[in-house]
Amino acid sequence: MHPAFSVIFLTTLLGAGQGLYLAMVTGQLYAIARFLPAQADQFYAVGSLVALLLLIAGLGASFFHLGRPERAWRAAAMWRTSWLSREVIVLPIVMALVFAYGVAHWFEWTQPLFQVGAALQVDLTLLLGVLGTVASLALFVCTAMIYAAVRFLQEWHTPLTVSNFLFLGAASGFMLAAAYSAYIGNPLVTFYGTWAVILTLVGLASRLAHLRRNARLKHKSTVQTAIGVRHANVVQKAQGATGGSFNTREFFHGQSRSLVERLRYVYLALVFPIPVLLIGLSYLIGSSNLPIIAFFVQFAGLLIERWSFFAEARHPQNLYYQSVA
Amino acid sequence: MTQLALVIDLNVCVGCHACVTSCKEWNTSGWAGPLADRNPYEGSPTGTFFNRVQTFEVGTFPNTETVHFPKSCLHCEEPPCVPVCPTGASYKRPDNGVVLVDYDKCIGCKYCSWACPYGARELDEQQRVMKKCTLCIDRITDAKLSERDRKPSCVLACPANARLFGDVHDPDSEVSIAIRERGGYQLMPEWGTKPANHYLPRRKTRMHIDPEEITRVDNPWRKEDLTDYTGEETLDDVAW
Numbered sequence: 099m100h101p102a103f104s105v106i107f108l109t110t111l112l113g114a115g116q117g118l119y120l121a122m123v124t125g126q127l128y129a130i131a132r133f134l135p136a137q138a139d140q141f142y143a144v145g146s147l148v149a150l151l152l153l154i155a156g157l158g159a160s161f162f163h164l165g166r167p168e169r170a171w172r173a174a175a176m177w178r179t180s181w182l183s184r185e186v187i188v189l190p191i192v193m194a195l196v197f198a199y200g201v202a203h204w205f206e207w208t209q210p211l212f213q214v215g216a217a218l219q220v221d222l223t224l225l226l227g228v229l230g231t232v233a234s235l236a237l238f239v240c241t242a243m244i245y246a247a248v249r250f251l252q253e254w255h256t257p258l259t260v261s262n263f264l265f266l267g268a269a270s271g272f273m274l275a276a277a278y279s280a281y282i283g284n285p286l287v288t289f290y291g292t293w294a295v296i297l298t299l300v301g302l303a304s305r306l307a308h309l310r311r312n313a314r315l316k317h318k319s320t321v322q323t324a325i326g327v328r329h330a331n332v333v334q335k336a337q338g339a340t341g342g343s344f345n346t347r348e349f350f351h352g353q354s355r356s357l358v359e360r361l362r363y364v365y366l367a368l369v370f371p372i373p374v375l376l377i378g379l380s381y382l383i384g385s386s387n388l389p390i391i392a393f394f395v396q397f398a399g400l401l402i403e404r405w406s407f408f409a410e411a412r413h414p415q416n417l418y419y420q421s422v423a
Numbered sequence: 424m425t426q427l428a429l430v431i432d433l434n435v436c437v438g439c440h441a442c443v444t445s446c447k448e449w450n451t452s453g454w455a456g457p458l459a460d461r462n463p464y465e466g467s468p469t470g471t472f473f474n475r476v477q478t479f480e481v482g483t484f485p486n487t488e489t490v491h492f493p494k495s496c497l498h499c500e501e502p503p504c505v506p507v508c509p510t511g512a513s514y515k516r517p518d519n520g521v522v523l524v525d526y527d528k529c530i531g532c533k534y535c536s537w538a539c540p541y542g543a544r545e546l547d548e549q550q551r552v553m554k555k556c557t558l559c560i561d562r563i564t565d566a567k568l569s570e571r572d573r574k575p576s577c578v579l580a581c582p583a584n585a586r587l588f589g590d591v592h593d594p595d596s597e598v599s600i601a602i603r604e605r606g607g608y609q610l611m612p613e614w615g616t617k618p619a620n621h622y623l624p625r626r627k628t629r630m631h632i633d634p635e636e637i638t639r640v641d642n643p644w645r646k647e648d649l650t651d652y653t654g655e656e657t658l659d660d661v662a663w
Contacts, residue, residue, distance in 0.1 A: 099537070163532060163533070164530050164531050164532055165529075165530065165531015165532075165533075165546060165550075165551030165552055165553075166529065166530045166531045166551050166552060167530070169510070169528070169529075169530045170530055172509075172510040172511075172512075172528055172530060173509035173510055173530055173532070174509070175509065175510050175511045176506070176508060176509050176510065176511050179505075179506035179507070180506060180507050180508060180509045180534075181507075182507065182509040182532065182534050183509040183510075186509060244534070247507070248507070248537050248538055249503075249614070250503070250537075250538070250539075250540040250614065251537065318613045318614070319540065319611050319613060319614070321479070323610070323611050323612070323613060324610060324611060325479060325490065325492050325610070325622075326608045326609075326610060326622055326624065327479070327481055327490060327624075327625070329481045329482060331481065331482055331483050332479055332480070332481050332490075333479065333480050334477060334478070334479050334480075335478045335479065335480050335489075336477065336478040337475065337477050337478075338440065338443065338475040338476045338477050338478070339468070339470075339472075339475065340468065341462075341467050341468035341469050341470075342467060342469050343469055343470070343471075343472070343475075343545060344469075344471070344536070344544075344545040344546045344548075345542045345545065347469075348533060348536060348546070349542065413537070413540075413542075414540040414541075414611065415539070415540060415541060415542025416542075418477055418494060418541070418542050419542065
């Protein structure tokens with residue numbers, strides 16, 4: 099497949115935004131449970147604002163993928179069957195909840211509404227946080243299922259696509275939360291950094307399992323089933339036109355196989371070991387810059403990871419477009 | 424229920440591209456058009472086509488066969504492009520089974536083209552919407568046309584009569600009989616999309632050459648003297 103920058107930025111920015119929001123809510127839950135020192139409400143409010151900006155940037159990127167962006171509002175129509183419609187519906191819900199969560203913290207609407215059990219006092223921010231968490235997880239599933247649901251793209255048609263999107267998005271978001279904490283100098287760097295490392299390692303396991311699965315993948319369609327001629331030796335000689343077409347642009351990445359393989363090692367290094375080492379190093383030397391660098395290194399790696407995710411998927415229609423002559 | 428479809432005889436197709444040009448001509452100027460072309464006279468021409476003929480070589484030299492393979496939208500009975508469409512622009516007509524795109528609803532997200540294993544859909548560069556073979560829906564449903572003209576333009580154009588058109592659900596139709604009697608098959612059956620369009624396989628033919636075909640008995644170049652001269656004066660001797 100041709101990796102479109104619009105989709106690369108859409109999926110990575112949304113992932114980081116949702117992850118940062120989940121990090122904010124997680125931080126609040128830990129503070130309620132008194133595992134962490136309580137933070138000023140501004141901390142959650144600004145964190146939510148950054149998450150919201152990332153979500154808006156991701157939404158903006160998605161418009162560049164459309165031929166007719168002015169009709170994008172129509173895309174919510176087929177939510178019963180289309181994961182793309184479901185994403186289009188869930189994304190504004192997430193954005194609204196992230197916004198509401200940030201606003202509730204900013205104006206300190208933290209008077210308890212009711213009490214659960216002996217100690218848990220539920221206020222508006224907690225309610226919005228729980229709802230937003232559910233919506234965020236749903237959005238991860240919707241975004242990933244757009245790709246995982248296309249059964250012809252066998253490289254994508256696996257639950258590992260969903261777990262990759264979930265864990266890599268959450269990891270980059272927690273990494274951003276660590277960077278944010280380091281930037282403003284609060285003591286949550288270790289907490290977010292540790293979670294970011296855990297999520298990164300889970301993401302690594304998921305991505306390696308995905309790579310291993312795809313390396314062993316046997317494609318269902320062959321040129322023989324594509325044209326229905328049962329002969330071991332079938333070669334395409336001409337595609338009926340001397341130039342390219344939508345089919346030759348949309349389904350081919352146009353790069354050499356060696357570049358795709360080299361980029362795999364580049365993103366495996368940038369997304370996983372380097373940020374983990376940087377976070378570990380920041381604990382040792384107490385640096386406030388290293389978590390910030392760790393986030394940007396990991397995010398750059400995730401852009402390459404998403405590029406590879408597209409480039410490595412081989413569409414069966416390519417069987418009809420092997421020779422542009 | 425009616426399911427209109429094409430049946431393409433690969434034994435007959437000679438790869439002349441008449442169906443391609445006829446399709447382009449009819450559809451670019453009709454309901455589904457324009458089918459934009461970019462750089463038509465430049466180094467890298469590109470354009471939207473509903474129907475393309477691709478050529479495959481089968482076998483190893485010198486024992487090779489050339490297979491010309493026309494391919495358009497197969498109007499699947501289980502079209503994977505329809506449920507993925509977020510706007511409902513991609514739909515299957517319930518009355519005749521033709522898969523169509525509502526160009527006024529399409530947002531050009533390309534998701535349906537990813538969901539089609541056959542590469543039958545192409546994004547039009549000019550209108551920025553997804554387009555594909557309509558089975559000439561504007562011709563085949565036009566009651567003003569005579570019965571013989573109510574066929575897709577590629578079928579009418581094929582000089583070798585390699586393309587049949589009809590209802591594959593009607594067991595007595597020309598297409599159903601052809602599929603049944605000549606081993607019609609579907610493309611990529613492994614995906615369960617149940618394409619309505621079928622292909623008729625190439626048949627094994629053994630060439631038999633009669634010696635009389637090599638040396639003609641009635642050679643027209645042989646000097647044939649039809650006159651019987653006996654020495655008397657002929658018309659040529661007096662009229663000049």
